[in-house]
Amino acid sequence: MFKKFTKEDIHSRSNIKSSVQRGLKSNLVQLYPQLEPAIDNLIPKKSQVVSIKCEEKIQLYCVDNEIVMFQQYNDELVPSLTTVHKYPDCFPRVQVDRGAIKFILSGANIMCPGLTSPGAKLPEENMEKDAIVTVYAEGKENALAIGKLLMSIDDIKTKNKGIGIELVHYLGDGLWNHQE
Amino acid sequence: MTELAPKSIVYCGICSWPPEYCEFGVSRARCQSWLDTNHHDLYEKIYTEDITNQTSTLSLEKQEKLNNDLAKAQHKQELKQERELQKMLNSKIVIKRIERNKRKHIISISGLEVFNLDSKKLAKTFASKFATGASVTKNADKTEEILIQGDVSDEAKEYIEKLLQDQGLNDIKVEQIDDKKKKKKDAAAAAAATTAGST
Numbered sequence: 486m487f488k489k490f491t492k493e494d495i496h497s498r499s500n501i502k503s504s505v506q507r508g509l510k511s512n513l514v515q516l517y518p519q520l521e522p523a524i525d526n527l528i529p530k531k532s533q534v535v536s537i538k539c540e541e542k543i544q545l546y547c548v549d550n551e552i553v554m555f556q557q558y559n560d561e562l563v564p565s566l567t568t569v570h571k572y573p574d575c576f577p578r579v580q581v582d583r584g585a586i587k588f589i590l591s592g593a594n595i596m597c598p599g600l601t602s603p604g605a606k607l608p609e610e611n612m613e614k615d616a617i618v619t620v621y622a623e624g625k626e627n628a629l630a631i632g633k634l635l636m637s638i639d640d641i642k643t644k645n646k647g648i649g650i651e652l653v654h655y656l657g658d659g660l661w662n663h664q665e
Numbered sequence: 666m667t668e669l670a671p672k673s674i675v676y677c678g679i680c681s682w683p684p685e686y687c688e689f690g691v692s693r694a695r696c697q698s699w700l701d702t703n704h705h706d707l708y709e710k711i712y713t714e715d716i717t718n719q720t721s722t723l724s725l726e727k728q729e730k731l732n733n734d735l736a737k738a739q740h741k742q743e744l745k746q747e748r749e750l751q752k753m754l755n756s757k758i759v760i761k762r763i764e765r766n767k768r769k770h771i772i773s774i775s776g777l778e779v780f781n782l783d784s785k786k787l788a789k790t791f792a793s794k795f796a797t798g799a800s801v802t803k804n805a806d807k808t809e810e811i812l813i814q815g816d817v818s819d820e821a822k823e824y825i826e827k828l829l830q831d832q833g834l835n836d837i838k839v840e841q842i843d844d845k846k847k848k849k850k851d852a853a854a855a856a857a858a859t860t861a862g863s864t
């Protein structure tokens with residue numbers, strides 16, 4: 486989504502209303518229930534969320550000049566990688582094997598075998614297609630990407646073929662390199 | 666309610682990634698020495714533990730080959746970056762102010778490609794920023810050129826310089842040229858008219 490993102494893709498910035506801000510927060514907690522104890526740290530009550538509208542109907546949400554989350558069209562809210570690095574335990578996670586790292590860092594979608602090999606880990610419980618997951622890697626502590634399931638977790642395990650996760654945001658992409 | 670505090674994380678001062686991923690970046694050597702100087706404990710953790718982690722799933726031989734391939738690719742990348750930087754330093758952006766008739770000017774901007782600036786996007790930005798018309802054309806030598814209606818040479822220069830600074834390029838020349846196609850006499854008259862008009 487942000488492979489070629491640059492400053493030039495930004496259309497406008499605006500402060501959002503406090504009622505909208507409250508709505509965003511509850512929306513985010515609903516999507517990621519584990520985030521509840523952290524939500525007031527992530528978006529403090531007295532902060533002002535800035536909405537940045539970009540090309541292709543992408544909207545970034547910023548607090549204190551830091552991009553906290555984003556969404557495209559009116560799809561689900563997705564945390565930025567910096568948010569995930571701060572609150573790693575609040576989001577569902579998958580782990581790829583070491584071999585997949587360099588492909589992810591060049592912006593490629595994640596193939597099923599990279600998620601099922603010995604170095605990889607998938608959640609035990611199933612997750613439906615289209616869910617947002619944070620992507621970790623074998624032998625590494627921090628997340629390197631955020632993706633969207635193109636198949637359910639069960640399907641990834643059983644079919645083990647083709648693209649399992651669409652890459653949404655990764656270390657070194659245009660959003661990561663963007664500075665407010 | 667127990668609140669969850671954010672985890673603090675060190676990011677690499679060279680490539681901006683968490684240092685454990687620097688090995689996959691293109692500036693590995695510089696990253697490594699940066700970490701050694703600035704966060705020595707983390708350096709020891711990453712660059713010594715790593716080896717044991719890697720061998721767990723891959724044979725040593727395969728691992729060595731992978732590392733070699735990666736080192737080669739990284740070296741190539743570094744050379745390429747160096748070359749590109751040199752090329753940038755030797756290039757310049759030219760903003761030409763072209764007189765169309767007495768009071769009307771267009772601005773032509775060329776030489777942007779070397780600096781990875783997208784002419785089309787930039788033209789769009791200028792068009793809305795200056796509330797004027799802007800377009801991209803291809804020159805005879807197949808390089809792109811932005812044409813903007815109106816005398817916005819200084820503003821355009823300022824904006825482009827800011828974009829370059831964002832890339833860490835502070836010493837790039839942005840040259841402004843006045844292109845008057847009129848004959849000397851006419852030009853002098855026009856100049857006189859402008860001075861008269863401005864006083």
Ligand SMILES: [Zn+2]
Pocket residue numbers: 677678679680681682684686687690696697
């Ligand atoms: Zn680094």
